[in-house]
Amino acid sequence: MASKGLHTLNIFLIISIASILYGVQLPIRTETKKSLGYPKDSLLNFTELTNEYGYDSQEHTIVTEDGYILTMFRIVKGKNCIGRNREPPVILMHGLLQSSDSWLDAGPNAGLAYLIADACFDLWVGNCRGNYYSRRHVSLNPDTDNQFWQFSVDEIGYYDIPAMVDYVLDNTGAENVNYVGFSQGAGTFFIMCSERPGYCEKANMLIALAPAARQTNTRSVLYRFLMGTVYNIEGFLKKTGVGEMLPKGSFGQEFLAFFCHLNSLTGRMCNMGQSLLDAFHPGSVSGETTRVLYGHFPAGTSVHNMARYGQSMKRRDFAKFDYGKDHNLKLYGSEEPPKYNLSAVSVPVVTLYGRNDGLVDVKDVKWLMRKLPNVVEELEVEDHLWTHLDVTYSQFTSTMIFPKIHEHLQSNSNN
Template sequence: MTSKANVVFNVLLVFVTIVLGNVLKLRFRPINNEITRSLRYQRDSLLNFTESRELYGYSSEEHNVLTEDGYILTIFRINGRNCAHKLKRTPVLLMHGFLQSSDTWLDAGPKAGLAYLISDACFDLWVGNDRGNYYSRRHNRLDPDKDPKFWKFSVDEIGFYDIPATLEYILKYTKEDKLNYIGYSQGAGTFFVMCSERPGYCAKANVFIGLAPATRLTNTKSVPFKILIEGLGHLEEDLATIGIYELFAKGSLSQEFLSLLCKFSATSELLCGTGVSLVDSFHQGSITNETLRVLFDHFPAGTSVHNIARYGQSIRSSHFQKFDYGSAQNFNIYGTKQPPHYNLSAVTVPSVVLYGNNDNLVDTKDILWLIKRLPNMLEIKRVSDPLWNHFDSAYSQFTKDLIFPTINKYLLKYSRK
């Protein structure tokens, strides 16, 4: 029988391979669909967002959002089954977390994926994508494969440009004055950046629902996450000298290798499930083997080295603050030697926060630190399952019972037919 030590060693070996593959930016031709079918891949893992929705009888629309600084973001509007004449008019925007994409909300399948659950409740659901992931790797002037400037962004720019542009597009398209916002991890933190930096935009939301919202990460327990993020963050300038500005892109050698490894039931739970537990925390049976076999074809979805460096700073700082360029450059950019703190008191929208007691990425201490600074809290809910961790909010098979009722309650309260 394989010992626990051997399993951990194998997972760490895979982890190192993933890092090296991304840092070296090695790419190869993705395995074609004929081969993947012969290998009995999960059908969902071969599909993009629109194809996944259609597979289960849902319809969707694809929209392009242009930000003020020229990034082109792909977002999706989803129609629930049997909702043709029952659609609630207040739109809902669902935003993914760090290194994710809109596909995150489909990977757990129709019985648990939040995109399915929300749209089946007949809400007008829109699902966003941040700059730099594989759905939003475009710009009206810059070529992401040739122009380093494309990758000079972090959560600071995502919050300042992407979230406001997405809100504006949805409200203009639907002819509504306000929407309801659900942000997971980074998707919550970037909403707070917007509220702090863009006066008036926070008032465009009726309600904010935060799932494990990420601001500062001072108390993060995950050793692999700390090592990876802080290590790569310190290497930002070194990586730039050899032309590396993007990491964890879909199609990189490591992403394709991880996708292949996790496709097979014999390895997906043993290695990929254990890997998820090592990065976050252990919660046996919460993320099913079927979901593991799908999600690693969509995760990681790619981001900038600069954004990864920003997360490294979040671990080292006790504040929710802008990018720290060093005292001299800070003074040139901000007018102060220290990076300014984001003004969380500007998040005046009625707010709901759901979090898990077993989250090793966004620790409960950092959640409670945040909650004390939000001025208009409606509800603070710790998920009843004591093992609920960070990845559970996106991928758990128990989402429908443990977090969707709270989400549904507040979406109903702030929606109209």
């Protein structure tokens, strides 16, 4: 079985590299996918998925200060919510190469978006620049203007997260938000607090799920190889005009969506591939979720963002991108990239992490928690096999992590 999983990953690497280098796009028509027996949920977008299960959702458009057009979704009320929604509103933010759909892929009994909405919270689900929901700009064309793709978590934290916070506050009339961020979604919140004075005060609290800041101790060999390779060849890709990586509709994404739904064997092979990328947790991600999630994942990002993660594994701090001494001097006024001021994260922080996380190692989480001034609770998930991708895709989120999320959201709500 392990050799079959490895073979799947080899295929995935080859087609992914082809997608990057040659911009291969192979979007398959929805009608064709239906005729081939793709899972229905894998073909639906956020509002279609929530409506399918009886949840009322809205689509909102946000424009950042630097012109990126982001999509945010609001679940107005959970299907199983009895009574009024609690205040303040909750922002839920995805991780690298994901979208808002990742919070739905595990279904209404396990997807965190459903669970939070059912607990009567006014839920807003974000999408950072570059994924398929936020692949627009007021003046740049992502298909022809490589400048569109010159961003990483540095810009997402500086522009996208503040724009979402302001939009939610303006549209709800609330004084602050509760923020739940997974991996990159938590790391970019730290960047916002460091770089945008006053924005931490707009959050009532932060629940950081496997937060990604520095990644010095990342254990996944495959993840290190992928990110390190992109980091090493970023200059070449830039010269050839390649700025986007693993978008929805690319050959890589379409291949995975097709292959993983074929039968139970290919589904298990795809599940094995996830384990090799992250860590092994047999039975945590159901076969149905595996077949569904590849209709929405990978959701796309920039080559520069992937290179940023490759660089973060070579550092022992959490700092801005290192462009080299000369460029750093021009951009930052110093030869070394500035470190992010984690002491500026004044908001109360709760963190949940897994001992078996192959991407965000426990040692890096503990390093991060020591840097933050207001850590309320630091909790290792009870299941010792809990991995990084379990946060969004496990069938056990309702028992493993949601009770603690619910406890802190409830204690930081007004009703």
